[in-house]
Every structure is written in structure tokens, then in C-alpha cells.
Amino acid sequence: MLRLAQCGTQSMPASKKMLMAKHYDVIVIGGGHNGLVNAAYLARAGKKVLVLERRYVLGGAAVTEEIIPGFKFSVFSYVVSLLRPEIIRDLDLPRHGLEILPLDGTMTPMPNGDYLWRMNDHAKTRRELQRHSKLDAEAYEEFGKSMVPMCRFVKPILGMVPPDPTSLDPRDLKALAFLGKRFLSLGAEDKYNLVKLMTMSAADFLDQWFETDVLKATMSASGIIGTFLGIRSPGTAYVLLHHYMGEIDGAFRSWGFSRGGTGAISNAIGDAAREAGAEIRLEAPVARILIKNGSAQGVVLENGEEIRANVVSSSVAPSLTFLNFIDSRELPDDFLEDVRRYKYRGSSGKVNLALDALPNFTCLPGPGRHLRGAISISPSTEYMERAYDQAKYGEFSRRPYIDMVIPSLTDPSLAPPGKHVLSCFVQYAPYKLSQGTWDEQRDAFGDAVIDTISEYAPNLKNIIVGKQVITPLDRERQIGLSEGNIFQGELSLEQLFFLRPVAGWARYRTPIRKLYMCGSAMHPGGGIMGAPGRLAALEILKDTGKGKN
Numbered sequence: 001m002l003r004l005a006q007c008g009t010q011s012m013p014a015s016k017k018m019l020m021a022k023h024y025d026v027i028v029i030g031g032g033h034n035g036l037v038n039a040a041y042l043a044r045a046g047k048k049v050l051v052l053e054r055r056y057v058l059g060g061a062a063v064t065e066e067i068i069p070g071f072k073f074s075v076f077s078y079v080v081s082l083l084r085p086e087i088i089r090d091l092d093l094p095r096h097g098l099e100i101l102p103l104d105g106t107m108t109p110m111p112n113g114d115y116l117w118r119m120n121d122h123a124k125t126r127r128e129l130q131r132h133s134k135l136d137a138e139a140y141e142e143f144g145k146s147m148v149p150m151c152r153f154v155k156p157i158l159g160m161v162p163p164d165p166t167s168l169d170p171r172d173l174k175a176l177a178f179l180g181k182r183f184l185s186l187g188a189e190d191k192y193n194l195v196k197l198m199t200m201s202a203a204d205f206l207d208q209w210f211e212t213d214v215l216k217a218t219m220s221a222s223g224i225i226g227t228f229l230g231i232r233s234p235g236t237a238y239v240l241l242h243h244y245m246g247e248i249d250g251a252f253r254s255w256g257f258s259r260g261g262t263g264a265i266s267n268a269i270g271d272a273a274r275e276a277g278a279e280i281r282l283e284a285p286v287a288r289i290l291i292k293n294g295s296a297q298g299v300v301l302e303n304g305e306e307i308r309a310n311v312v313s314s315s316v317a318p319s320l321t322f323l324n325f326i327d328s329r330e331l332p333d334d335f336l337e338d339v340r341r342y343k344y345r346g347s348s349g350k351v352n353l354a355l356d357a358l359p360n361f362t363c364l365p366g367p368g369r370h371l372r373g374a375i376s377i378s379p380s381t382e383y384m385e386r387a388y389d390q391a392k393y394g395e396f397s398r399r400p401y402i403d404m405v406i407p408s409l410t411d412p413s414l415a416p417p418g419k420h421v422l423s424c425f426v427q428y429a430p431y432k433l434s435q436g437t438w439d440e441q442r443d444a445f446g447d448a449v450i451d452t453i454s455e456y457a458p459n460l461k462n463i464i465v466g467k468q469v470i471t472p473l474d475r476e477r478q479i480g481l482s483e484g485n486i487f488q489g490e491l492s493l494e495q496l497f498f499l500r501p502v503a504g505w506a507r508y509r510t511p512i513r514k515l516y517m518c519g520s521a522m523h524p525g526g527g528i529m530g531a532p533g534r535l536a537a538l539e540i541l542k543d544t545g546k547g548k549n
Contacts, residue, residue: 023048023309026047028050030060035060035533038313038315039051040276041090041537045541050279052299054284056282059267061076061077064260067466068466070415071421073468076475077262077528084529086159087269092272100258100259102255105117105119105120105125106218107371109375116132132212142209146189146193149186161523166504201234201237202220202223217378220236221401222243223240228391231381238493255374286300287300289321289325290306291327296514313517314517315519317344321510323336323339326512342521344482346431346482346483347485348428350423350470351446354421354422376403377400387428390428391430397426402424402425402449403424404424407421426445438474446469472485489525498523508535519533
């Protein structure tokens with residue numbers, strides 16, 4: 001028997017024998033930006049790390065792909081602002097190729113031929129608002145000032161492990177006391193505003209500040225991104241704050257493009273991880289997590305290959321991790337029930353267009369600075385709420401909210417000379433349709449988006465040379481985002497902080513020993529932020545120590 005076993009091993013390909021012989025300190029499932037951040041921090045601490053990515057390209061939702069010859073798209077995500085400054089510094093990402101180009105404001109075309117244009121230039125934005133309302137120009141100043149303490153209150157929370165409010169552990173009590181002390185340090189008006197932000201709808205909150213409808217509609221759009229909620233749904237004011245406090249390497253309230261597309265961010269993090277010693281394998285889909293005596297032991301790939309590790313860290317969604325990769329008998333029933341109740345409810349789609357000229361908006365004809373920022377199809381609060389009404393009943397919005405950017409104006413490397421890429425984030429596109437399937441409705445959805453933009457830029461249909469329409473189902477199929485939710489789960493109040501993703505399990509650990517979660521389903525949530533990957537790595541290092549296990 002021993003001789004037969006030896007013969008079998010000798011006949012095995014050398015590459016497979018080598019892989020079987022390897023044992024890792026940590027296996028990271030998923031090569032999205034959070035998984036890569038997780039791997040980079042662990043490798044920098046001396047861990048032997050393996051990242052397993054099922055696609056041919058790194059990045060998950062933060063990828064750049066040449067879908068149409070000559071045109072490079074940030075296929076799923078498209079702008080960046082929440083990438084944590086400490087990650088940029090710790091991993092020295094600029095040295096690995098990261099370059100963020102500022103996004104130059106937001107222009108909203110209006111059906112009557114007018115427009116609202118909020119620029120990065122404060123004085124110009126104030127003059128622009130005065131065209132619509134002198135009162136709102138004054139209120140905009142006060143609004144900005146009042147949001148600063150809100151952002152300062154929330155910002156440290158993005159970098160902390162959620163405390164367990166039911167625990168008597170001194171560390172949890174200390175963290176809760178820290179939050180209580182910060183809240184008490186706010187002025188009376190700031191306390192009221194913070195409570196309103198955590199409980200009100202985005203539209204109702206903005207109603208208290210402004211009178212110009214197009215301004216309220218465009219600002220409230222930040223409160224619905226990635227959620228299956230309308231601008232008048234309670235809780236969306238917090239999502240507005242989540243996006244309002246964006247920053248680029250410490251520059252507050254800044255948004256931008258990554259040169260080379262969002263895939264360049266993932267590649268920079270991946271390069272930093274490799275430099276620290278991490279190994280990254282592409283086209284290596286995981287089939288299941290190996291568990292023995294309630295402890296993670298490694299993974300099995302879809303091709304049957306087993307890879308052993310002391311720790312497994314999953315950056316993919318809870319539904320995949322706990323319902324697909326693990327036998328239900330290994331998990332507590334109440335935990336499984338909570339995982340099944342966790343809300344994804346993907347609500348957005350994406351339309352990427354290759355153009356042989358620039359779109360010509362009737363409100364501001366010709367090329368200009370207004371095309372170098374975001375262009376928002378959000379002409380009124382009624383328009384926004386009607387778009388949501390259709391989604392509530394399982395239909396995609398025929399006249400949707402659209403957030404567009406033309407990154408090739410800032411980064412010409414994305415398209416051939418004289419040509420451009422137009423990236424459109426679209427809401428609403430519900431994952432569950434009341435009639436038909438997304439495979440049947442995809443073209444109609446894309447046409448609705450193009451028709452809507454054409455109402456404001458009539459030349460659009462004549463300059464399209466290629467298009468890509470992405471539905472929530474496509475996101476689920478291609479990059480494993482359950483129900484196509486861009487945040488790996490809604491940022492609703494009952495799914496935040498110590499409740500994300502499951503009450504009692506928000507500290508990156510799981511009921512399976514040595515199995516951790518490091519993706520956007522964990523605090524502080526989604527966006528190209530990297531914070532969940534970093535915080536999970538720090539918790540793994542607390543449990544296992546630096547260096548090899």
C-alpha cells in the first residue's frame with residue numbers, strides 16, 4: 001500500500017505536488033480591494049498569505065476592462081472617495097501606481113433647458129446657487145458648516161472595530177464610552193442634526209434646509225445609492241452622510257477618478273501585497289471551506305484541489321461564505337437564520353458607453369468644464385420618487401436616476417484619441433423583477449437609460465459606437481455580489497455598525513473558529529474604502545500574533 005501511494009504521488013504533476021505541500025498562515029477568499037488590503041496587511045506582518053480570486057482579473061467590483069476594443073471601462077464601480085488615507089500611507093500606494101484625479105463637481109440638466117452646476121470652486125458654486133435662490137445660497141453655506149461636525153463624529157467610527165453593546169468586556173465598554181463622550185461633546189444643534197441624520201429620509205432632511213427642488217433632488221440622490229429605498233424613505237439621510245464625507249487622501253468632501261480606472265486601485269493594492277510576500281492566484285474559484293472540529297482548516301477549489309491554512313479570511317458576501325461554502329450543520333441555527341435575513345436587495349445597474357464624440361447637452365452646449373465632473377439626471381424630487389415607485393413593484397425605472405461621468409476627459413488613456421467612455425450608474429434596477437427575467441429585460445433597460453439621457457443630450461444616440469449593460473443579476477454572476485448589491489448588503493440602519501452583518505458577529509470573527517470576514521458586508525460597509533479589509537487584518541493579528549502562526 002505504501003509503495004502504491006508513493007507511485008501515485010510520483011506520477012502527480014510537479015506543480016500540483018508543490019501546491020499540495022504548501023501550507024499557509026492565511027488564505028484570503030476573493031481578490032476584491034478589501035481582500036487585497038486584508039492580504040497586504042497580513043503579509044506585511046510576516047504572515048504567509050494566499051489570495052484566491054475566481055476571475056481572470058483582480059479587483060472584484062473595482063476592475064478596469066477593455067470591453068469594447070480600444071475603450072477601457074471601470075466596469076462596475078467608477079469613482080473613488082472613501083479609500084482610507086491610512087491604507088494609502090501604510091501600503092505606499094502612490095509608489096505602486098495609485099493616482100487619484102479630482103472630479104470637478106456635479107452638473108444637473110433640467111427639462112426646461114436650465115441647469116444646476118455645483119463646482120469645486122466654492123465662490124462659483126455660491127453664485128450658481130444664487131441664480132436659483134438667494135436663500136439657498138446662504139443656506140448652502142450653513143449646511144456645509146453643520147455637516148462638518150457630523151462627519152467628524154462619524155469619521156473615527158470608520159476606523160474602529162464595532163463594540164458589542166451587550167458585552168461586559170472592558171474593551172467594549174471603553175469603546176461605547178468613547179462614542180458617548182464624543183456625542184456629549186457635540187453642541188446642542190449638532191446633537192439634534194445627528195439624530196435627524198440617523199432617522200430621517202434624505203429628502204425630508206434637505207427640506208429643512210433648502211427650497212430649490214433640483215438642488216434637493218440631486219443632493220438626496222446620495223442617500224439612495226446602493227439601497228432599495230426612495231429619497232423619502234427613513235434612514236436614507238445617513239447614507240447621504242456616508243457619501244457626503246468622502247475624502248481623497250485627507251482632502252475632505254473630495255471625489256475623483258483613479259488614473260487607469262478603478263482597476264488601477266486594485267492593482268496598486270495587489271502590488272503592495274505581493275511586495276510584502278503575499279501570493280495571488282487568479283482563476284482559482286473556491287468551492288468550500290474545510291472545517292474540522294468547528295475550526296477552519298483551509299479551502300477546496302472547484303477543481304478539487306485542497307489548500308490548507310491556519311486561518312481563512314473571506315472577503316465575499318455572507319450568503320456565499322455561510323450558505324454556499326459551509327455545510328449548514330457546522331453553524332448555529334440562529335446565526336444561519338440571521339444570515340438568511342440579511343438584506344441585499346440590489347437596486348442599481350450600470351450602462352457603459354463607448355462614444356466617438358462628446359455628448360452635447362442642450363442646457364450647456366459644446367465641450368466644457370461641466371463635462372469633467374459628474375452629470376446627474378435628477379431634475380426633481382418627484383422624478384426621483386417616481387423612479388422608486390416603479391422599482392417597488394418589480395419594474396426597472398423607465399426614467400431613472402442616472403449619475404454619469406466621462407473619465408476619458410480627465411484620463412485620455414481610457415479611449416482612442418478623440419473618443420470617450422461614458423459611465424452611467426443607474427437606479428432603479430431591482431434584482432427581483434415582477435415580470436420576465438433580466439436576461440430578457442437587459443436591452444430594454446439599456447434603451448431606457450439611453451433614451452433618458454437623450455432628452456438632455458440629443459446627439460447621444462448618434463455617437464454611440466459600443467455599449468455594455470450590467471444588471472444586478474450580471475453583478476451576481478460575474479463578481480459574486482449577492483443580488484447585485486454594490487455594498488454587499490444595504491447600508492440601512494438595522495445593518496450598520498455592531499449589527500453588520502449579524503448582531504453579535506460584527507467584529508470580523510464568525511462562529512467558525514479561525515474563519516474571519518473582511519469584505520464590505522462588515523463594518524463600515526461598501527464603497528472603495530478598504531476599511532473592512534484592514535480592520536479584519538488587525539483583528540486576525542490580535543488573535544494570532546505577528547509572524548507565522
